[in-house]
Amino acid sequence: MTWRAEFFAQVASFRDPLFPGLTRGLPLPPPSTVRGLLAAATGETAEPLPFGMAAWAQGSGVDTEKYHPIAADGSNPAVAGRVRAGKGGMTVRDRAFLTGVHLVVWLPGQDGERVAAALRRPRWPLRLGRSQDLVHPGPVRQVTLVPATEANVGHALAPLGGHDIGWAHVHRMAASVSADRLATTWADYLWCDVPAGRTPVSGAYREVREHDGRASDVQVPEDEGQAVWLLTP
Numbered sequence: 001m002t003w004r005a006e007f008f009a010q011v012a013s014f015r016d017p018l019f020p021g022l023t024r025g026l027p028l029p030p031p032s033t034v035r036g037l038l039a040a041a042t043g044e045t046a047e048p049l050p051f052g053m054a055a056w057a058q059g060s061g062v063d064t065e066k067y068h069p070i071a072a073d074g075s076n077p078a079v080a081g082r083v084r085a086g087k088g089g090m091t092v093r094d095r096a097f098l099t100g101v102h103l104v105v106w107l108p109g110q111d112g113e114r115v116a117a118a119l120r121r122p123r124w125p126l127r128l129g130r131s132q133d134l135v136h137p138g139p140v141r142q143v144t145l146v147p148a149t150e151a152n153v154g155h156a157l158a159p160l161g162g163h164d165i166g167w168a169h170v171h172r173m174a175a176s177v178s179a180d181r182l183a184t185t186w187a188d189y190l191w192c193d194v195p196a197g198r199t200p201v202s203g204a205y206r207e208v209r210e211h212d213g214r215a216s217d218v219q220v221p222e223d224e225g226q227a228v229w230l231l232t233p
Contacts, residue, residue, distance in 0.1 A: 001112070002107065002108045002109075002112060002143050003106070003113060003140060003141070004106055005105045005139075006103070006139050007104075007105070007128065007135045007136065008100075008103075009128045011098070011099055011133060012129040012130075013097040013129050013133065014029050014098070014129050017184075018172060023095050023096060027171075027193060028055040028057070028155075029101075029128055030173035030174045030175075031051075031157070031173065031176070031187075031189075032176050034105060035047050035048075035177075035233070036127075037126055038105075038107075040122060041115060041123060041124070042114070042115055042118040042123060043123030047111075047115065048232075049108075049111035049112065050232045051107050051112070051230065052156065052228035052229055052230050053104065053156070054104045054157065055101065055104070055155060056155040056193075057099060057100055057101045059098070059100055060098050061099065062095065062096050062097070063094070063097055101128065101135075103128065103135075106145065106230075108145065108230060116140050119137055119140055122137070144207070144208040145208070145228055147204075148201055149200060149202075150200050150206075151199075151225050151228075152197055152198045152227060153196035153197070153198075153201065154226055155191065155192060155193075156229065157190070157229065158190040158191070158201075158204070158227070159188075159229055159231070160189070160190060161203070162201060162229050163190065163196075163200065163201050164199075165192060167192060167193075167194060167196075168191065168196070169190070170189070170190060171191055172186055172189075175232070185233055189231075201227050203229060204227045205227070205230070206227060206228070
């Protein structure tokens with residue numbers, strides 16, 4: 001038993017922490033961010049269950065923002081929410097952002113059922129990225145996943161070796177972050193910015209729909225047989 005949950009965010013921003021001092025953005029939410037979203041729904045400190053995900057955005061841009069960091073030693077205190085300009089003080093940076101962000105998450109097993117129930121009445125506000133980037137939950141429905149050697153990859157996030165699509169990008173992203181934010185688990189993932197069609201896959205499942213197994217003249221939706229890789233922390 002697997003639950004399929006859809007989400008949408010009008011604007012979201014996912015900074016790449018592997019580029020300190022720069023505001024390089026990721027083209028999709030890392031798995032750690034999705035785990036934070038699920039934990040907000042359940043109210044737990046962490047959600048380590050395996051899940052599959054696919055994500056894409058309708059557009060992107062760069063915004064100029066002012067940052068007002070507060071010095072840890074109190075040497076440059078904030079006054080009316082602002083700090084003095086200069087080294088360690090107010091600065092201006094560009095921030096990459098995405099628009100029209102779509103996210104689909106597959107939640108298997110009893111933990112998936114528990115999280116799916118929480119998504120219908122979240123414990124905390126659901127955000128995707130920064131605290132101001134609210135996410136709108138969409139339909140949550142039950143589906144079936146079957147082991148697959150061939151499936152429609154689309155924008156699914158896959159581990160290295162999950163497929164052999166030539167235009168797939170490799171992104172090193174956070175798989176999970178500890179509750180105290182002192183430890184991060186990293187992993188390499190494959191992701192296609194241009195949706196990939198039906199292709200051989202490894203270690204994947206395929207989403208089955210009601211009309212699977214019917215006569216061959218049944219019209220097949222474009223995203224039929226979606227590939228799903230269950231990702232672990």
